[in-house]
Amino acid sequence: MASNLEELYAKYEEFKAMGLQLNMARGKPCTEQVNLSNAMLDPALLGDFKAVDGTETRNYGCLDGIPEMKRIFAEMLGVSTDQIIVFGNASLNIMYDYISQCMVFGAGDKPWAAQGKIKFLCPVPGYDRHFAILEHFGIEMINIPMVEGGPDMDMVEDLVKDETVKGLICVPMYSNPGGVSFSEKTVERFAALKPAAKDFRVIWDNAYCVHHLSDDCDKFYNIFEYAAKYSNEDMFIEVTSTSKISFPGAGVSCMAASENNIAAVKKRMTIQTIGHDKINMLRHAAFFRNADGIADQMKKHAAIIKPKFDIVLEGLNKYFADDSEVKWTVPKGGYFISLDVKPGCARRTVQLCKEAGVVLTGAGAAFPYKKDPEDKNIRIAPTFPSCDELKTAVEILCLCAYIAALETE
């Protein structure tokens, strides 16, 4: 690329004149991906509307989900069906409600809200909506840097000695936005944590646990298997959903947890709802049948989105392979690429992109309070645009990052 700002601005104006409208802001499947599940809407799949245990899915009843949907989630996560509650369309809602419940009623003897200032550990960069929930409830967030194989566990082990630290929220596989999967060593250290707070909880958001981009994928480590070694099963609340497997917004979600936690959550649920949409559970269970059915579907997704990841990675390589200040992740799954531009340049890069018609997630979004301490991280969500759109969008992104860097010199 030219190293002359004037030339770069000229090139930038050319892009701007194209009046583009490209969006790489959210981890949103493209239309081709949602088409993969259209056959699920065939009512023939619903048979006589009865679940395997005879539950009439069209009527009231069944608080924690129909058995066949529990079984699929149990297979996916390697837990028993007793450890599963099937919820509605959003695992985000499960997490919100769980944290709300901990604030008002507690995860032990005393509500979190009645314990003064409390804190959560937040591996960064992380998922903006996680941080929004914690901020909403006034929980102080402490950044934990992501290092090789997951969060800096030395720091985590040290900080949990503080009794006001009540939890940690993370995406253990193909993390949002880094695409990092926790190593076995990290998972083992999580399982072995001995926090000072008896009511400490790890929200283990396994949103992408089956979202491999190819057969060369990361390994799934079942947190409950490791936690059992340390009698720490009550410390983990795992969630996942079919949002990026079937239909975003019209899928089914679940919580996997220990017997104690499942009982506590069900107790609250009896007050909160009569049950979630069982017709949609039956539709999903009949379409996928089992965890293999899910895996097959994920291969179809990968065939659509892997080329999109490749386009972004090729673009970044083309312009920044030799730039030691610009780094990015090369994920084997999930929905994002995490790009670190030159420190101090993320906000400006995102702004330049926006003005040229390329919408990225807001700079800083992947950090608590939207404050990226080095103003360098940009989350790239490549799945929604077409390949052609992506090629242009990445050109513009690279140009803008380049301009922003030169502007600071």
Added chain:
Amino acid sequence: MASNLEELYAKYEEFKAMGLQLNMARGKPCTEQVNLSNAMLDPALLGDFKAVDGTETRNYGCLDGIPEMKRIFAEMLGVSTDQIIVFGNASLNIMYDYISQCMVFGAGDKPWAAQGKIKFLCPVPGYDRHFAILEHFGIEMINIPMVEGGPDMDMVEDLVKDETVKGLICVPMYSNPGGVSFSEKTVERFAALKPAAKDFRVIWDNAYCVHHLSDDCDKFYNIFEYAAKYSNEDMFIEVTSTSKISFPGAGVSCMAASENNIAAVKKRMTIQTIGHDKINMLRHAAFFRNADGIADQMKKHAAIIKPKFDIVLEGLNKYFADDSEVKWTVPKGGYFISLDVKPGCARRTVQLCKEAGVVLTGAGAAFPYKKDPEDKNIRIAPTFPSCDELKTAVEILCLCAYIAALETE
């Protein structure tokens, strides 16, 4: 009926020997009713999956519901679409979340939870799940007797002078369990309330607002129309759902509220969810089309369930027409008949019924803390059993009420 206990016990033993399993406990539509909506599951109704404003219902986005579903609810409740948020499958969940939000964040400057002991007014008999939510959050409940045309408004007007009284929860039309509809005078007095608490809220659960049993139905009074006269629109949170219109557990629900309240709820929702199931909204909107479509469906429901109400009423008339101690409501809509047996006899009647295979809602369920002060109220839910089953169930119920009364003499 015989007035000799021995003879009655003998008759009772005969019923017991039949090994019946009849359930009149919950307001649950029967299979014939849920069949009315099967055609809604035809994917042809979903067209190209786009809402009228172009929203792709299979993907993320759209926090407050697609326009066509908002419009149907707006027509049903007589409000503007700006006053509607479409939620998931359960209005119970809307109410739980709303009260939770008031506890943690408040309905004004200060969270309810930070204001010491707070109270709610509860028209009785009322809906057990309402009371369960209030009890769950530690809100003290005060019984307000239902009189002609609604709750005792003299008492309500007096009690709202207490600033610790933060709200009232009610079913204004075809109340659960009495089937009472608030008169225009009552609605007007609600609209004109001047509570001491600035953060006072009336949860106006209009679950049965279109659930007429025949053309001879009660009149719908739009609370927001009356509240506007007194600039009291912010005081009311109205909810309803299609649970007993389409599929219980797989319908859609909504909140209707003032501009201020809608904005406050949406602000919380941006943290809590990415949006509710829009495919299900589209399915419902395409099937019903408008409020007239809903009204047509309700006529079909009425044709199925009106005979069931009549069977119960005929049974009660046959045995208790001349008994001044036994009273019941004759509702023009809704899902319940409220029966008052001889004071002190409800619990025993329900127990006798249960032992003879007829399950009723637990005695006292229609009162806060499950405490019926006179132990006389029994909620009858006639919709789920078949007509033949109902005939037997009512015979048994009457026999048991008779035995219970004689036992106390």
